[in-house]
Amino acid sequence: MTRRVAMVPLLLLAGLVLPSFAQDQNPPPSPSAEAQSWLQRVVAAPRQHNYIGIFVYSSGSHMETSRIVHMVNKEGERERIEVLDGLPREIIRNNDEVRCYFPESKTVMIEKRGLWKFFPALLPEPLSNLNNNYIVKKGGKERISDYECQVIILESRDNMRYSQKLWMDVSTGLLLKAAVMDRGKVVEQFVFTQLEIDGEIDEELLKPKYLTKAAKLRITNLVSSKLGRGELGWQVENLPPGFIKITEVKRSLSGKSTPVGHIALSDGLAAVSVFIEPAEESDFQPVLRSFPHQGAINIYTRTVGRNMVTTIGEVPPITVMQIGNSVVNYKVK
Amino acid sequence: MKSKISALMDGELDNADIADTIAQIKKTEELRNEWATYHLIGDTLRHPEVVPIDIASNVSKRLATEPTVLAPRPPTKHKGRVFVLSVAASMMTAVAAVVWMSMQTMDRPLKPITDKSVLQAAVQAEPTIISASIPVPAQINDYLLAHGEFSPRTAMHGAVPYIRTVADSDKRSTR
Numbered sequence: 001m002t003r004r005v006a007m008v009p010l011l012l013l014a015g016l017v018l019p020s021f022a023q024d025q026n027p028p029p030s031p032s033a034e035a036q037s038w039l040q041r042v043v044a045a046p047r048q049h050n051y052i053g054i055f056v057y058s059s060g061s062h063m064e065t066s067r068i069v070h071m072v073n074k075e076g077e078r079e080r081i082e083v084l085d086g087l088p089r090e091i092i093r094n095n096d097e098v099r100c101y102f103p104e105s106k107t108v109m110i111e112k113r114g115l116w117k118f119f120p121a122l123l124p125e126p127l128s129n130l131n132n133n134y135i136v137k138k139g140g141k142e143r144i145s146d147y148e149c150q151v152i153i154l155e156s157r158d159n160m161r162y163s164q165k166l167w168m169d170v171s172t173g174l175l176l177k178a179a180v181m182d183r184g185k186v187v188e189q190f191v192f193t194q195l196e197i198d199g200e201i202d203e204e205l206l207k208p209k210y211l212t213k214a215a216k217l218r219i220t221n222l223v224s225s226k227l228g229r230g231e232l233g234w235q236v237e238n239l240p241p242g243f244i245k246i247t248e249v250k251r252s253l254s255g256k257s258t259p260v261g262h263i264a265l266s267d268g269l270a271a272v273s274v275f276i277e278p279a280e281e282s283d284f285q286p287v288l289r290s291f292p293h294q295g296a297i298n299i300y301t302r303t304v305g306r307n308m309v310t311t312i313g314e315v316p317p318i319t320v321m322q323i324g325n326s327v328v329n330y331k332v333k
Numbered sequence: 334m335k336s337k338i339s340a341l342m343d344g345e346l347d348n349a350d351i352a353d354t355i356a357q358i359k360k361t362e363e364l365r366n367e368w369a370t371y372h373l374i375g376d377t378l379r380h381p382e383v384v385p386i387d388i389a390s391n392v393s394k395r396l397a398t399e400p401t402v403l404a405p406r407p408p409t410k411h412k413g414r415v416f417v418l419s420v421a422a423s424m425m426t427a428v429a430a431v432v433w434m435s436m437q438t439m440d441r442p443l444k445p446i447t448d449k450s451v452l453q454a455a456v457q458a459e460p461t462i463i464s465a466s467i468p469v470p471a472q473i474n475d476y477l478l479a480h481g482e483f484s485p486r487t488a489m490h491g492a493v494p495y496i497r498t499v500a501d502s503d504k505r506s507t508r
Contacts, residue, residue: 057493068493081495091495098478098495109475111481111482231345253476262479264480264482271480273476273479275476297477299473299476310473310476312476312480
């Protein structure tokens, strides 16, 4: 407890004073500061530019091609991604709503961002806490899809997170290639193979292909409601260094009568989610397992009492396991 | 009031309630004891092996000498407003703003635990992984989608990270 009280002013100091202090001390931008400003550009760019192109996503031996159409106007951002390999699949984003269409299994999943919205605004300070967890470096210039790109490297300071390498278009700041790396080995990457920036975009291209059949589709709606005041009753006791709880919410997931608890954690770049779901009486069995990762995503499930606790994040297996293993219920019910 | 103290500890109170609750705690000894007890419970749960026996009185002393530490201050108000505005900002910004907010509310952030034994335990847990018999929970796709909402990567990649979700569903439907 003493530690807790003592930490408060320390954190306020770290959060408020240090960034400005650091800037005052270094009038000419350091390579890291320059890299940081590139990162801010990359976050802002999608809200400023139209683009249409083809990108390839790969992880391990898996590789697939998708077409993306991205449009910005006064109504905000709209995006359509169509996976071109294998079964037809489609993702439509309309500002804060994401819909995934799976025509083969006749399913639509809808996720409405209840809490955060996209808007053309950006604060400079927040990214500064990246420095605690990553060494932010400016790399050289490389050519991707015929665009000159600046390379930015976010090198993990420990083994609790992956390193990332980003290639961003020099003139617009758009991200044209990104690789997630585990000690020099590429875990997953995506890269544009063909891209047109700031051209005219026909609204027709943003329309979902499967909308007309939507009436027949099973719709999964992921609704969330924000929790306050420790309502959830669950906590991650042993957060890996640099990870911070962002929020906790309750969500309704498909076909579940009881809502699922969701604790969101982040180190500024990588995110980890913990889902807590009461196990169904009939098929309850204690489980401890992690699933083969899908690209940079690792998943770890264990039972706590009669609850399934599933930890998901774009972090190494050791990190999801540490987090998953330290999830406790601190409320006696 | 007890639930408010509990919420305050967990950093779940909003600014108005924080001020109010702290004022109450300052006034009433019973509540001060409550506060200390909750922390004792919390610390016991977290570190059963290292509970200093006089923690309750330490807490009370500390509170008595540093009452202003926990009180919301003018910059808090200001930042609160910035936060509201930045809800409308990018994911990355929103995340960082919330990170900031959670610092404000003492949400135990940035605690650099590098406990070797814990890491060791995590590594050792690996051989117990069952890989074949239990199917991937049906809700994993829902989880992946829900996870995307708070991922800073979504700010940079837009909906691109969601293709992972889609790919997984593909595997399931062909099974």
